[in-house]
Amino acid sequence: MAKNNTQNDEYVFECSGISKAFGGTQALKDVQLHVKRGEVLALLGENGAGKSTLMKAIIGLHQPDSGTMTFEGKPYSARSPVDAMNAGISMIHQELNPEPHLTIAESIFLKRESMNGIFLNKKAQNERAQKILDDFNFPYPATTVMKKLTIAQMQMVEIIKAVSSNARMIIMDEPTSSLDSEETNHLFQVIRDLKAQNVAIIYISHRMEEIFEICDSVAVFRDGTYVGSRSMENVTRPELISMMVGREVSNVFPKITVPIGETVFKVEGLCGKGFSDISFEVHAGEILGFSGLVGSGRSETMRAIFGLDRLESGKIYLEGKEIRIRSPREAINQGIAMVNEDRKDYGLCLFRSIRENISLPNLPSRQKGLLLNQRREKKECNEYSKLLTVKTPSIENNAFSLSGGNQQKVVIAKWIMANPKVLILDEPTRGVDVGAKSEIHALMGKFAQEGMAIIMISSELPEVMGMSDRILIYHEGKLNGEVTREEIDCGAVNQESILAKEFGE
Amino acid sequence: MAAKGNTSFFKSEGFRTFMSKYGVSVIMLFMIIGIAIARPMFLSSTNLLNVCTQISINGLLTFGMCLAITTGGIDLTVGAQLALCSVILGQLITNNGMPIFAGVLVGILVATCFGFINGFLIAKFNMFAFVVTLSMQLVIRGSAQVVSGGRAITFNSAFTQIYYGKLFGVIPFPILIFAVVFIIMYLMFHWTKLGRYILAVGGNEKAAIASGVNSVRVKIICYTISGFMAGLAAVIMTAKTGSGQSNIGVGYETDAVAASVIGGTSFAGGVATMPGCLIGIFIIGFIYNGITMIGIDANWQSIIRGLIIIGTVMLDMAINGRSRS
Numbered sequence: 001m002a003k004n005n006t007q008n009d010e011y012v013f014e015c016s017g018i019s020k021a022f023g024g025t026q027a028l029k030d031v032q033l034h035v036k037r038g039e040v041l042a043l044l045g046e047n048g049a050g051k052s053t054l055m056k057a058i059i060g061l062h063q064p065d066s067g068t069m070t071f072e073g074k075p076y077s078a079r080s081p082v083d084a085m086n087a088g089i090s091m092i093h094q095e096l097n098p099e100p101h102l103t104i105a106e107s108i109f110l111k112r113e114s115m116n117g118i119f120l121n122k123k124a125q126n127e128r129a130q131k132i133l134d135d136f137n138f139p140y141p142a143t144t145v146m147k148k149l150t151i152a153q154m155q156m157v158e159i160i161k162a163v164s165s166n167a168r169m170i171i172m173d174e175p176t177s178s179l180d181s182e183e184t185n186h187l188f189q190v191i192r193d194l195k196a197q198n199v200a201i202i203y204i205s206h207r208m209e210e211i212f213e214i215c216d217s218v219a220v221f222r223d224g225t226y227v228g229s230r231s232m233e234n235v236t237r238p239e240l241i242s243m244m245v246g247r248e249v250s251n252v253f254p255k256i257t258v259p260i261g262e263t264v265f266k267v268e269g270l271c272g273k274g275f276s277d278i279s280f281e282v283h284a285g286e287i288l289g290f291s292g293l294v295g296s297g298r299s300e301t302m303r304a305i306f307g308l309d310r311l312e313s314g315k316i317y318l319e320g321k322e323i324r325i326r327s328p329r330e331a332i333n334q335g336i337a338m339v340n341e342d343r344k345d346y347g348l349c350l351f352r353s354i355r356e357n358i359s360l361p362n363l364p365s366r367q368k369g370l371l372l373n374q375r376r377e378k379k380e381c382n383e384y385s386k387l388l389t390v391k392t393p394s395i396e397n398n399a400f401s402l403s404g405g406n407q408q409k410v411v412i413a414k415w416i417m418a419n420p421k422v423l424i425l426d427e428p429t430r431g432v433d434v435g436a437k438s439e440i441h442a443l444m445g446k447f448a449q450e451g452m453a454i455i456m457i458s459s460e461l462p463e464v465m466g467m468s469d470r471i472l473i474y475h476e477g478k479l480n481g482e483v484t485r486e487e488i489d490c491g492a493v494n495q496e497s498i499l500a501k502e503f504g505e
Numbered sequence: 506m507a508a509k510g511n512t513s514f515f516k517s518e519g520f521r522t523f524m525s526k527y528g529v530s531v532i533m534l535f536m537i538i539g540i541a542i543a544r545p546m547f548l549s550s551t552n553l554l555n556v557c558t559q560i561s562i563n564g565l566l567t568f569g570m571c572l573a574i575t576t577g578g579i580d581l582t583v584g585a586q587l588a589l590c591s592v593i594l595g596q597l598i599t600n601n602g603m604p605i606f607a608g609v610l611v612g613i614l615v616a617t618c619f620g621f622i623n624g625f626l627i628a629k630f631n632m633f634a635f636v637v638t639l640s641m642q643l644v645i646r647g648s649a650q651v652v653s654g655g656r657a658i659t660f661n662s663a664f665t666q667i668y669y670g671k672l673f674g675v676i677p678f679p680i681l682i683f684a685v686v687f688i689i690m691y692l693m694f695h696w697t698k699l700g701r702y703i704l705a706v707g708g709n710e711k712a713a714i715a716s717g718v719n720s721v722r723v724k725i726i727c728y729t730i731s732g733f734m735a736g737l738a739a740v741i742m743t744a745k746t747g748s749g750q751s752n753i754g755v756g757y758e759t760d761a762v763a764a765s766v767i768g769g770t771s772f773a774g775g776v777a778t779m780p781g782c783l784i785g786i787f788i789i790g791f792i793y794n795g796i797t798m799i800g801i802d803a804n805w806q807s808i809i810r811g812l813i814i815i816g817t818v819m820l821d822m823a824i825n826g827r828s829r830s
Contacts, residue, residue, distance in 0.1 A: 345711045363702075414716070
C-alpha cells in the first residue's frame, strides 16, 4: 500500500494493458506508458506505431477496448477532449484547426466562456485572456482575430489555452513540424517553463535532434506495441532507431554517388511573390538541395516554376530551350514534376483509391481512343506502387487507409510514373517514419542514377547535407550562398555554417 | 451458438465489404419484395415497364445532378429548366410550326447553354453552387413565363409519340433514351479521364490542380452536362403531358438529389458511381409507384416520400458503417 503511494507520487499519469482495434486492425496491443510529474517524455515510433491512437485514447477521442489509466493517483477515463481538459490533460494537435474568425480570447475560453447570467461577459473574458497572454509575453492583444496569427503563434495560443485550463499534462503532436528554428527555440523555452511549473509533457516528434535537446526520457512504440522506455541521458541515437525499426540502420542517408551530367534545367532572374532574382541550374543525375528557414521563399519559387502560382518575371530553360509554364499541366507536359510539401492539400485525393491517385497526372498518355486503357493503368500503377514499396494489400484501397509514409510514397509514385526530367521534391520526408524515410532517400539516389535532375527542399539540415550534391541557401526570398559536396565531405562546411547563412550572415 | 455465429458473420470483413458495395441494392430488393407482397400486381410486366418509363425523366436529371454534387456543388435549376424547355418547345413546334426535330434541338440547346452559364459562374468566379443555381432557377423560370406568356401550349400526337411511342412496338422510347444515356454516362464516368478528373476535383480540388487538372473546365463541363440532361428530360416530360407550361417541374431537383444521395453520391464531393445512381433512380421510382399502388391518400404522399428517403439513406449508412465524420 505504502509502496503504491510513492509510485503515485512519482508518476502523474500511468496506463497499462491498453488495447484498441479498428475493424480487423489491432492498432494497440497491451501497451503501457508512465509519465513523471514535470518531465518531458518523448514518444517515438514509425508512423502507424500506435502513438496517435494512444494519445487519442488518453484525451477521449477513442475509447480503448481494454486497459486501465490513472491520472494523479486516481482512476482516469475520458469520453471526450472536454472531459480530458476538465481532468487536467490537454493536447496540442499537429494540424491546428482554429476558427479563423474568433479572437484570441474567444479561442482560449472556447467552451468555458466567462458568463454573466445567460450572456457572454466579453469584457471580463478579454481581461482574463489579456492577463494570461501578458504572462507569456504574447505580442498581440487578446482581441486579435486568429487568422492574423502565424502558425507558431496559433500554436502558442493553444498552449496558453491548455495552461489556462490548469492542465497538468500536455500532449504535443509534432509541434515543430511547421515552425522555423527561431520559433522552435521559443517553443522549447516555453516547454522548459512549463516543466519548471511541474507540468508533464508528452512530446511526439520525428526529429531526433529535438528529442535529444528537450526531452528527459523516451518511450518507443513499434507496430502497436510498447517496446520500452529509456532515460535520454543514457541512450544513443542508433539505439533508439534500432528500437523503433527493430533493426540496426547503418546509414540514415545512403548517398549514392552519381556522375553529374549535362545541364537539364536552368532558371534566370525569377521573381514572384516571396522571392526575387533567383537563378540556378540543375544537371542530370544531380540532387540540388535547397535550405532555408520556413517562409524564406524556397517553396514559393518551386510552386511558381511548376505553374501553381504566378511568376512575375524571369526565364526558365529546359534542356537549353526556353519554356513558358502557365499551369501545372504545362509543367507536366514539359517533363517537370513536383511533390508538394503539403501532402493532404496538394498531394492526394484521400478518399480515392491508390490507383486513381497514382494515375491522375498520367491519364492523357494512357488513353485508348476515347476510353482509358484501364488494364494498362492497373498494371503500371501496381508496378510503381511496388517500386516505391507502398505497403498496402491492394492498390484499390483508399489513400486514406495508408500511414503518412506510405501516402508520401504514393505521391512520389505518381510523379515517377510521369517519367519527369526534373523532379522537384518539397519536404519529401516530412511526417514520414524512419523506415520510409531511408527508403525514400534510397529511391532518390536511384532516380538520380537514371539521369533525373532532382531538386530537394528540406528543413532538416542533416537530410539536405546527407543527400545533396550541391546546396543553395535561401534567406528572405534571395539566394544567400552555395555549398558543394566536397565542402561538406572535407568538413569545411557544417550545420552551423549553413544555419548562419539561412539567418543571413 | 447459432446466435454467436450470426453476429460474427455480420461483423465479418467479407460481409462489410459486400454491404458497402451492394448495400443499396439489398435495400432495393427488400423494397421490391415488400411492395410485391402488399400488391402482387406490382410485379406485372405492364407495371414494371410503366415504372421504367416514368423514371426516365428523374433518371436523366439525376445523372446531371450526380456530376454537380460530385464536384462539391449542386444544381437546383433542373426543375426550372424543365419548364423553360417545355414552353420553348411549345412556341417553336406548336405555335410556329417548326419541325419536331429542329424544335427539340433548339430546346435542348437552350437548356445546355443555361447549364454552361451555371458552371461558368460557379467555376470562374468561385461562387457557391447553391447560391448561383438558386438564383438562376428564378431567372430560368421567369424566362419560361415570359416565353409562354403564362399560357399552356398543347402539342399534337406526333410530338407525344416521343413518350408513348415504342421501338418495334416493344420498348418505349423513354426507356431507350434512358438506357443509351446511362451507358454513355457510365463510360464517361468510369472509363475516361474526364470521369477521373471530375472525381479528383470533387475529392481534393487543390491536389487535382497540382496534378495538372483544369478544375474550372471540369466544373463547367459538369454543369453543362446537367443542363443538357435537363433539356432532354424536358422533351420526354413535355411529350408525356402533351403541353408546355411555365409552372411544371417544381420540386424535380429534390428527387434528383435524393436519387443521387441514395445511390451513394457524397455531398462532400469526390465519391459517386453511376450504377449507384441507377439504383437510386429505381428506388425513387419504386417509392412513387408503391405509394400509388398501395393507395396512400394523395395528401399524405409527399410526407411518406420524404420520410422513406431519409430512412433509406440512414439504413444505407447504418449497414455500410459509413458516417459523416
